[in-house]
Amino acid sequence: MLTIRAAADAGIRRHGRDAYPHECCGALIGRAGVVTEALALPNATAEGPRRRFLVRPVDYRAAERRAAERGGELVGFYHSHPDGPARPSQVDLDHAWPAFAYVIVAVANHEPGSLTSWRMRDDRSSFDEEAVVIETADRNQPDEHDETPWPPGS
Amino acid sequence: MATRILIPTPLRGFTDKQDVVEADGQTVGELLANMTARYTGLRQHLYAADGSLRSFVNIYVNDDDIRYLDKEKTPVTADDTVSIIPSVAGGRAS
Numbered sequence: 001m002l003t004i005r006a007a008a009d010a011g012i013r014r015h016g017r018d019a020y021p022h023e024c025c026g027a028l029i030g031r032a033g034v035v036t037e038a039l040a041l042p043n044a045t046a047e048g049p050r051r052r053f054l055v056r057p058v059d060y061r062a063a064e065r066r067a068a069e070r071g072g073e074l075v076g077f078y079h080s081h082p083d084g085p086a087r088p089s090q091v092d093l094d095h096a097w098p099a100f101a102y103v104i105v106a107v108a109n110h111e112p113g114s115l116t117s118w119r120m121r122d123d124r125s126s127f128d129e130e131a132v133v134i135e136t137a138d139r140n141q142p143d144e145h146d147e148t149p150w151p152p153g154s
Numbered sequence: 155m156a157t158r159i160l161i162p163t164p165l166r167g168f169t170d171k172q173d174v175v176e177a178d179g180q181t182v183g184e185l186l187a188n189m190t191a192r193y194t195g196l197r198q199h200l201y202a203a204d205g206s207l208r209s210f211v212n213i214y215v216n217d218d219d220i221r222y223l224d225k226e227k228t229p230v231t232a233d234d235t236v237s238i239i240p241s242v243a244g245g246r247a248s
């Protein structure tokens with residue numbers, strides 16, 4: 001199961017809508033198994049962003065750093081499937097890292113729809129879907145909100 | 155002399171949760187071979203079936219990508235820090 005704060009869920013959907021018809025991508029930063037922040041990252045693919053996404057090592061490193069600064073951990077990554085299903089493709093599987101949550105949001109005709117989460121098996125044979133729970137922050141757990149643009153300078 | 159290797163989050167399940175491991179070797183290739191001999195679960199995530207490093211696996215010696223050095227023949231010493239840094243990628247079926 002993957003729990004995502006409502007603000008992070010909204011951030012992923014907004015990014016998917018804004019990037020359409022291109023794929024968007026970003027990091028999932030969390031604490032104690034809860035995704036508290038969706039960190040939008042540039043899609044650096046040179047193979048056409050309508051059908052590919054790529055998070056470069058420099059941005060990966062920035063995401064790890066951000067998680068450490070927050071006292072949290074890197075839980076995984078999200079990306080969008082413009083006019084495609086919210087299921088990982090063979091290309092997603094071929095490039096996947098173990099342990100990470102892979103969140104996919106389907107975006108059809110500009111509108112974000114289903115959002116799913118997947119984890120690759122350690123033997124790389126397939127992904128298993130996990131339940132997603134959207135958590136509305138209560139008063140004891142204020143939303144982490146940060147107006148800092150990301151990436152810096154954008 | 156052993157060289158430090160920084161392990162990224164998704165691979166720490168294969169290194170007893172350690173974010174830094176040490177291995178011996180005079181080149182990056184030897185270092186990685188010795189590391190994966192000890193932590194065998196790492197192997198399939200770093201190497202493709204033909205034994206080459208996967209395209210989305212980036213190996214840095216200090217701040218430099220080994221693709222722009224001497225690839226796996228890049229020499230290392232105990233003073234270097236080697237980092238395994240993921241690219242995260244995907245896309246729709248071709």
Ligand SMILES: [Zn+2]
Pocket residue numbers: 079080081087088089092104244245246
């Ligand atoms: Zn995908």
